[in-house]
Amino acid sequence: MTTRTLAALLLLAAFIAAPLTAPITVNAQTVPDLTGNWEQDVIAIGQWLQSNGISTVHYTVQAAGDPNSVMRMYGIVEAAYRINQVWQQNGINVQIQVDTNWESSFQKQYDNFVTQYELGQNGDFFVNSYIYIATLAADGRLLDITQWVQAYWNNVFSDFYTPLMEAAKYQGKYYGIPQDTEARPLYIRKDVAQCMGWDLTGLDEKVKNGQFTWADVFQKAKEAVEKGCADYGLIHRKGSAHPDLIQFIFAFGGSLYDPNTGKLVVDREAVYKWLATEAAFADAGLLPRNIMDWDWATQIHPTIVGEKKSAGGTGNTLFDIGGTWYWTEWQTKDYYLDPQTGQKRPLTPEEVKNKFYYTLFPAGEPGKQPVTLSQPFMWMIAANAGKDNPNFDNPDFKKAYQELAFLMVVEASDPIINAVHSVISAHVPVRKAASALLKNETFINKLRNLQLPFSQEVMNAIAPIIQKTADPINIEFLANVSYMLEYTHLAPSHPYYSKLADVFKQAVDRVLKGQMTPEQAIQFIESSVNADPDLSGNVEFTGSVPTGWSLLPATQTTTTGTETGTSPTTTTTTTTTAGGGNTALIIGVIVIIIIIIAAYMAVRGKGQA
């Protein structure tokens, strides 16, 4: 109701105001096109705006994230400041003003953007996950910046990691610029490896070359548990298959998207191998069956960083499928139960470094490639960017405002801004020049001494965060994992991907719990997709379930024979529970009928009396 009333009022106001505005006279000179030379373009646009009587340009940036990711908003503020400087130095009397709008949940900020867009109250810049690009671009809510990206390709965008630039595309056109990203390493506990006598030296190279696969991960995990060095072999995320577990599909050589048809893909073979791998871990007791229900703060992280239960800890594991941000999260949250004091506390940077080894997500089986998965954040420009400025309805003015918005994004992608953001928010840089800065000692010293070429406003906002986060161990870690972006995969930016990922989640959860075999789970995925109005027309199935496939060579599976033997029984439980449902239904209906009849008779009896 409110939105509609507001829309009506806005319309009314526009109607009344329309005759009052003076007719627009556009300076005969046309709006300059972007050339790829940033300073030259900034000056040209500034001059055009000034000659057309504009003295202030107003934008709003709408961004989201954890408190340490504020550069997503201050990057634009800084860019405006720098453009204002250039204009001032060149005698151009125009100013950019930027308003900021921050929200901690990126999903919530997306909801805000979408609902506000219809009323013209959205931000001009929208900084959010790439997953929204497809939906927003398809709905015409994002500006197509392809032409300008091409103009700036050689000077700026060729330096960005290719998979990230690809993620900014929808149907072959650019709708965003990567802002930050992350990788998902496989973490290995050095102390557990030492306990089982496993030398980790050079393992990252073996993983990179595809010589250490998930079959090896299984063997080592089993060994760690059998030797009594760890309570679990493997721990991974809860609640959702996306994004961490989706890596299995890529690691088994599968795909999720067919660029030719624009449809999502369920690759039966890769999905089956993923589910069978999870089942193998769960059946061998290496991975908790109910991991999808675990709690992040009280179970998952404490087990990843903790000591063995028998040693007074919260339990431990050899492997963990995690993310780069875990590295600093372990240093800020009370996950570690110190057996000496009995108190929970964060780890120190040194402790994290001494405890964890990290590699790419290994190949699923020999002959396949190692992977990682990223979910880059993007600078996006709204299709109505510049709307709060005079004469926006005039195409020339609109073009000038939108070109200026793009120039701001180009400046916000400056390597220094990107490198600083990476350090303070524990993200991985999106361009090589920024990654190089993380290995540059001069830069790191300047950063730690707060000697950055930033405006006072931005410096005041980020100085306390820099003091807390700029630790050499953490910066070294970020620099060391940057190479993983060369191997990164992205989940498809498709409007229905999240719905498909939800079906995957249900399948993996039931497989882990033993309610379904991997074969049944594939069946479940197919029938769920086919019955779903959104998915049925947008998903295609490829490949087939491989017969007789096993994560391990046949000789080794016999050791887990007793465990696998339990899965058929649990499957029977599912059938009985479904039967229980039917009984419930019948009992329920009978009970309600009895109650209604009883009430009827009571009331009727009284009425007649």
Place this chain on the structure above:
Amino acid sequence: MKLGHKLSNATFFLLPAIILIAAFYILPLIVTTWISFTPLRDWKISQLTEFVELENYRALYKFVTTHPLGSLVLKTTIVFVVFTLIVNVLGGLLLAIATYVIEERVSLGFRLLWLIPRMTPLAVFGLIWYYFFYGSPQGTLNAFLLKLGLIDQPTFWGTDPNLLPWSAWSIIIFVNGLVGVSYGMIIFYSAFKSLPPELLIAAKVDGASTWQIVRHILIPMARWHLVFVTVWQLLSLVTSYTHLFVLVDWRIVDEWYGTTWALFVFTEAFGTVKNQGLAAAAAVILVIIGSLLGLLTLRIMRFDKITLEPKGDI
């Protein structure tokens, strides 16, 4: 003339109520029905004027008949509504009788105690049950049973496959019952309180036992309240989803056995894929079923007799 006068008087006094009902009940109903014939998603308002005929209803039919979870949603809805209704009505009645027969000083505190779940904000109430049923040794229920030595392993009560589906259903019925039961209690209690005391005194003088008083005086005298509470609770259970949403979203109960039709409508409209067209179609079906159930219950329980004008022996 006289009739006209009467009418305009009636209109005058009814107008505020009519405006409110039109604005907050009838208009949303019309808008929802309208949306159910459009492809609206992601609140893209321009789609409000595109029509897809019965596409959303067809998709819904396909979901219910062919999706592995379609029939589960129906089953869960029926189990949830029937059993929670029984808890709410019978439980409310029992509590009202209990508070009526005990001393007023004790009774007041007792009634207040039962009102706490209703007064507690959803987030707090949800959090209490989150920790209560949580599957780690720290979960309240697990910690308690472990201490007593009744179990030796902590259990995820609402999601453990060996306990499903009744464990999940029991939890949603229990939590919602706890919220709903106080409503019946208040209504029945006030009904008992408004009974003429002579009736009870006479019965006691005649030597009637407490059970006889309850059976032959209290319940018959409160039968219209019973009708009212049953219908009211039935309709609100069919459409309620908030507590279920929290329990499912926080994975305290298995989503397959915790999703009722109303929650399905909510997640479809506001979840990851915001398909408001389909959600509206599901909501329209819910309104139709709710209205039919309401009418049926009123008919069976002879609601028309409450609204009859007094026969006038006075």
